[in-house]
Amino acid sequence: MSDRREPDGIVLTEAQKRSRRQRSIAIALALGVLVVLFFAVTIVKGPAVLNRPM
């Protein structure tokens, strides 16, 4: 048995690749929602968006 790791490093299984892709898409969608939300609120508030009282 060799005590050295294979030179090609970590190879993802199909299940790992699929779940990673799913998670990446979910993160992209969440970021997209955040961008749309900030844009929509900026439009709704208009210039008042700069007014930031506590």
Add this chain to the structure above:
Amino acid sequence: MSVVDHNAIELGPRISEAEVGDYIALLKPRVMSLVIFTALVGLVIAPGHVHPVLAFTSLLCIAVGAGASGALNMALEGDIDALMSRTANRPIPRGRVTASEAMAFGLTLAFFSVMTLGILVNWYAGALLAFTIFFYVVIYTMWLKRWTAQNIVIGGAAGSLPPVVAWVAATGSLSVEPLLLFLIIFFWTPPHFWALALFRSDDYARAGIPMLPVVAGPDATRLQILLYTIVLVAVAVAPWPLGYFDAIYGLTSLVLGGGMMACAIHVYRRRERTESLRATRRMFAFSILYLFALFATLLLEVAGRAIAAAIG
């Protein structure tokens, strides 16, 4: 073999196979749905007009904040979740997500929900949402839950805050009405969870959680359920004679309160194994219907007033 090589083999990176569904499960969707509903009521009964985009933003932030609390709760309770049949299928005990992954997920969502609510709506609401998450995770999960039988009584404050956060998001201030909603959920929590704890007491005992039936026994729990239900019904009816909510709410509250009292009396009187089990399950199920119907009545009242104003 060098130590570094050995560690590289033994402690190699763990590649996650967690799917989006596992992360959604971390958010406790059923708890989230109740939070969204009670927050919606807080938002709708608030005076004045709230732009739909801001209302949606507020609800989304409150929902994500509640989900973050759920994920952080699961990250901290993986050890006891694995011991209870009700929670053994959660993503952490099943090995789908690690505790540290759940912790990172929960902290990220908590940060974004609080900051987004603060920046886009108002900072009072953002601060109150942050306090709610802190109370649920630190005060309830980390401290009270494993320490005292009063865990869900005090911890219930976290679950009672969403309608208050929503009201503050809508108005920028606090008033009596959201505090009444807070009190209703606060006094609803002990009978609801103690009914669950009565028929799941073996689970809680195995996990070493000092729920009231485990620590004080089922009879003491039945008495506490009855006493808290009396207070709950009184608190839930009170806004009507005090003039905060209309007669439709008051009458609905009386009828539903009668149902809650009947369930609590059944739980108190039925002490034989099978009968007791049936009574506590009925109490648990009815308590969900009770809170939902009570808050739905407030929504209908507001909708009714809006329709009347539009017609008249």
